[in-house]
C-alpha cells in the first residue's frame with residue numbers, strides 16, 4: 125500500500141503512465157500527473173485518481189526542459205508538502221532506419237526519454253536527500269536491452285536510462301533512496317498503435333503468448349514504490365512476457 129505517499133508520474137495523461145497514476149491512487153497515494161500537451165487526457169487521469177479519494181493535480185510540462193521541469197517539481201512540493209516517489213515514464217518514439225534518420229528525430233527522443241529522466245531526478249533528489257528516503261522508478265524498454273532495428277534513437281535513449289538508473293542507485297543508496305528501471309515489452313497503448321497489424325508474428329516472439337497491458341507495468345511500479353521493495357536498487361526488471369529472455 126502507498127497510503128499517504130506523494131507521487132509524481134511523468135507522461136501520466138495516457139497509456140502506461142495513466143495506469144501507474146491510477147494504481148498509485150488506488151493504493152492511497154496523492155498523485156501529480158505530468159503531461160506534454162493533452163490536457164483532456166490528463167484531466168481524465170485526474171478524475172480516475174480522485175475516485176479513490178486522493179489528491180490529484182495535473183501539470184503541463186515538457187520534461188526535456190530543465191527549467192520548466194524544475195518549476196514543476198517546486199510546485200508539486202509546494203502543493204503536496206513533499207515528494208516520495210518519482211516515476212519517469214514520459215517517452216516518445218521517432219522510428220526510422222539509422223541510415224536515413226534525421227538529426228532532429230535523434231535529438232528529440234534523447235531529449236525527452238533520457239534527458240527528461242535526468243531532469244526530474246536532478247530536481248527531486250534534494251527533496252529525497254532531505255527526507256532521507258525516496259523512490260525513483262524509470263521506465264526503460266526491452267529495446268534498450270536488446271537494441272531494436274529501426275529504433276536506434278529510442279534504443280540508445282532507453283539504454284541510457286538503464287545506465288542512469290544504475291549510477292543514481294549507487295550514488296543515492298547511502299541516502300536511503302532506491303532507483304530502479306522497468307523494461308516493458310510490447311504494451312498496448314497509443315505508442316504501439318498500428319504496430320500490431322501482424323499480430324501472429326508479434327505474439328510468436330512473446331513466450332507468454334500475449335501482448336502486455338498498461339496494468340502489467342503499473343503493478344510492477346507499485347511494487348517498486350512499496351515498502352516490500354526497500355532492499356531492491358539498481359535493478360532492471362523486464363515486464364515483457366519473456367520477449368527479451
Ligand SMILES: NC(=O)c1ccc[n+]([C@@H]2O[C@H](COP(=O)([O-])OP(=O)(O)OC[C@H]3O[C@@H](n4cnc5c(N)ncnc54)[C@H](OP(=O)(O)O)[C@@H]3O)[C@@H](O)[C@H]2O)c1
Nearest residue numbers: 135137138139140160161162186187214215265311313315
Ligand atoms: N507501449 C509500449 O509498448 C512500451 C514498451 C516499452 C517502453 N515503453 C515506454 O513506456 C513509457 C510510456 O509509453 P506509452 O506507451 O504509455 O506512451 P503513450 O501512450 O504514447 O503516452 C506517452 C505519454 O508521455 C507524455 N509525454 C510525451 N512527451 C513528453 C514530454 N516531452 N514531456 C512530458 N510528457 C511527455 C504524453 O503526454 P501527452 O498525452 O500530453 O502527449 C503521454 O502522457 C514511455 O517511456 C515508453 O517509451 C512503452
